[in-house]
Amino acid sequence: MSRSLKLYITGLVSVSVFALILTSFVFASRTDSDFVAGIRSSISIVEGSKAPIDLWLGIGFWTLLTLFAGALPVKMPRGSLVSVSMAPIIAAFSLGGPVAGGIVALVGSTEVRELRGRIPWYGTAANHAGLVLPAVVGGLITELLRGGSQEEWVVFVSTIVGAAAFYLLNTGATSLIVAMRSGQSFALVALGDFQGTYVNSLALAPLAWLMAQMYSVGWWASLLFALPLYTTRVAYNRFVEMRDMFTQTIGALAEAVDKRDPFTSKHSQNVKLIAVDIGREMRVSASELEALEWGGLLHDVGKIGVPDSVLLKSDRLTREERMQMNAHPVLGAQIIAPVTKLAPELPIIRHHHEWYNGSGYPDRLIGDEIPKLARILHVADAFEAMTAQRPYRMTPLTAEQALNELRKFAGIQFDPVVVDAFVRTPWVQGVSDPGRREEPRQIPLIGQAANRMTQATASRGIASGSASSSASADQA
Ligand SMILES: [Fe+2]
Numbered sequence: 001m002s003r004s005l006k007l008y009i010t011g012l013v014s015v016s017v018f019a020l021i022l023t024s025f026v027f028a029s030r031t032d033s034d035f036v037a038g039i040r041s042s043i044s045i046v047e048g049s050k051a052p053i054d055l056w057l058g059i060g061f062w063t064l065l066t067l068f069a070g071a072l073p074v075k076m077p078r079g080s081l082v083s084v085s086m087a088p089i090i091a092a093f094s095l096g097g098p099v100a101g102g103i104v105a106l107v108g109s110t111e112v113r114e115l116r117g118r119i120p121w122y123g124t125a126a127n128h129a130g131l132v133l134p135a136v137v138g139g140l141i142t143e144l145l146r147g148g149s150q151e152e153w154v155v156f157v158s159t160i161v162g163a164a165a166f167y168l169l170n171t172g173a174t175s176l177i178v179a180m181r182s183g184q185s186f187a188l189v190a191l192g193d194f195q196g197t198y199v200n201s202l203a204l205a206p207l208a209w210l211m212a213q214m215y216s217v218g219w220w221a222s223l224l225f226a227l228p229l230y231t232t233r234v235a236y237n238r239f240v241e242m243r244d245m246f247t248q249t250i251g252a253l254a255e256a257v258d259k260r261d262p263f264t265s266k267h268s269q270n271v272k273l274i275a276v277d278i279g280r281e282m283r284v285s286a287s288e289l290e291a292l293e294w295g296g297l298l299h300d301v302g303k304i305g306v307p308d309s310v311l312l313k314s315d316r317l318t319r320e321e322r323m324q325m326n327a328h329p330v331l332g333a334q335i336i337a338p339v340t341k342l343a344p345e346l347p348i349i350r351h352h353h354e355w356y357n358g359s360g361y362p363d364r365l366i367g368d369e370i371p372k373l374a375r376i377l378h379v380a381d382a383f384e385a386m387t388a389q390r391p392y393r394m395t396p397l398t399a400e401q402a403l404n405e406l407r408k409f410a411g412i413q414f415d416p417v418v419v420d421a422f423v424r425t426p427w428v429q430g431v432s433d434p435g436r437r438e439e440p441r442q443i444p445l446i447g448q449a450a451n452r453m454t455q456a457t458a459s460r461g462i463a464s465g466s467a468s469s470s471a472s473a474d475q476a
C-alpha cells in the first residue's frame with residue numbers, strides 16, 4: 001500500500017470517528033422531546049416508545065437490513081463494489097438522526113469476507129469509514145433542513161437532500177481509494193463506475209424514505225421493500241454484465257484483426273494502453289479516456305477488408321495496393337458506424353492516419369482539425385509499430401530510436417503537444433530524449449530498419465516517425 005493511500009485511509013477513519021463521537025455528544029445534549037440519548041425516537045421498534053431497548057431494537061432492525069442488502073455487492077468494471085445498502089442507512093438516519101445512521105452504517109457495513117479475515121485491516125477500516133462519515137453528514141444535513149418539522153413534505157425533501165450528500169460523499173471516498181490503489185484517475189473511476197448506476201441510486205433515496213414511512217405502520221411493513229431493493233441489485237448486475245460483454249466482444253474483434261498478421265498480434269491492445277497513458281498525461285476527460293480505450297482496440301478494424309495479399313506483403317506496395325491499405329480507416333469507421341454506443345470512437349478510427357501537416361489520409365485534415373483523440377492515437381500507433389517486429393524490419397527500433405523519430409516528425413506528422421505528453425509516460429521513462437536537449441544533435445544511423453524507414457519516408461518528401469510510409473509498413 002502506498003504512503004499516500006495509508007495517509008488518506010488514516011485521515012478518513014479519524015474524521016469518521018471524530019464526526020460520530022462529536023455528533024453523539026451534541027445530540028445527546030439535546031433536550032427536545034424527540035431525542036433520547038442522541039437518537040430520535042422515531043426509530044423505536046415500537047411506535048411511540050422511548051424505552052432505550054426499543055430504540056436499540058430499531059437500530060438493530062435497520063442494521064440487519066443493511067447487512068443483508070450489503071451481502072450481495074456487485075463489482076463494477078473499474079473495481080468499486082456497489083450494493084443497495086444505502087437505502088436502509090438513509091432510512092435509519094431519516095428516522096433516528098445522524099447518530100443512528102452512523103451506528104447502522106458502522107455495524108451494517110460488516111462483510112462476511114471481513115469476518116473470514118480476507119480483507120486487510122486498512123480495507124476494513126476504509127470500507128466502514130467510507131459509509132459512516134457519509135451517513136453522519138447525510139443525517140446532519142437531513143436534521144438541519146428538517147429543523148424539528150413533522151410536515152411530510154419537509155421530511156421527504158430533507159431526506160432526499162441528505163441522501164444525495166450521503167451518495168456523493170460515499171462515491172467520492174470509495175472512488176478515491178480505488179483510484180489511488182489502482183493508479184487510475186479519480187474521475188475515471190468515479191464516472192466510469194457510477195455513471196451507469198447513479199439513476200438507480202437516486203431511485204434508492206425515495207425508496208428509503210418510503211421504507212422509513214412504512215416503518216411507522218410496523219417494522220414488518222418496511223420489509224415489503226426488500227423486493228425493490230433486490231431488483232435494483234439485479235439491475236446493477238445486469239449493467240456490469242452487459243458492459244463486460246461489450247468490452248470482451250470489442251477485445252475479441254481487435255484480436256481477430258491482429259491475428260491475421262502474426263507480426264501484429266497484441267498491436268491493438270498495446271496501442272490502447274499507450275494511448276490511454278498519453279490521454280492521462282494530457283488530462284483528457286474520463287469519457288475521452290474510455291473512447292481512447294475502445295478506439296485503441298478498434299482503430300485498425302477496417303483491415304478486415306484488406307486482402308491478405310496486401311496486408312501480409314513484405315515488399316513495397318504498388319500504388320493500387322497502397323490505396324487498398326489506406327482505405328482501412330474509412331472502412332473501419334463504416335464497420336463501426338451502426339454501433340451507436342461506439343459513436344465517440346468513430347473520429348478516432350477514421351482519422352488515426354491524418355498527419356499534423358495535412359498530408360495524411362483519408363481527409364487530409366491539418367493541425368487542430370484532426371480530432372484530439374485521433375492525434376493521440378496516431379502517436380501511440382506509431383510508437384507501437386516502430387518498437388514491434390515486422391516482416392520488413394525484423395529488428396525493432398529501441399524506445400530511444402522510436403522516440404527520436406517521434407521528436408523528429410513532431411509538427412510534421414505528429415502533434416508536438418501529444419509527443420510532449422508521450423515523453424512523460426512510463427513507456428519512455430529513463431529513455432534519452434532529443435527534445436529535451438538544447439542543441440539539435442545529428443541523429444545517428446539507427447540500424448538498417450530505421451534507415452530503410454527514413455529513406456522510404458523521405459521519398460514522399462516528409463519523413464515518417466511511424467512505419468507508416470515505408471514500403472508495406474502502414475500495417476501499424
Ligand atoms: Fe491504422
Ligand SMILES: [Fe+2]
Pocket residue numbers: 267271299300381475476
Ligand atoms: Fe495500428
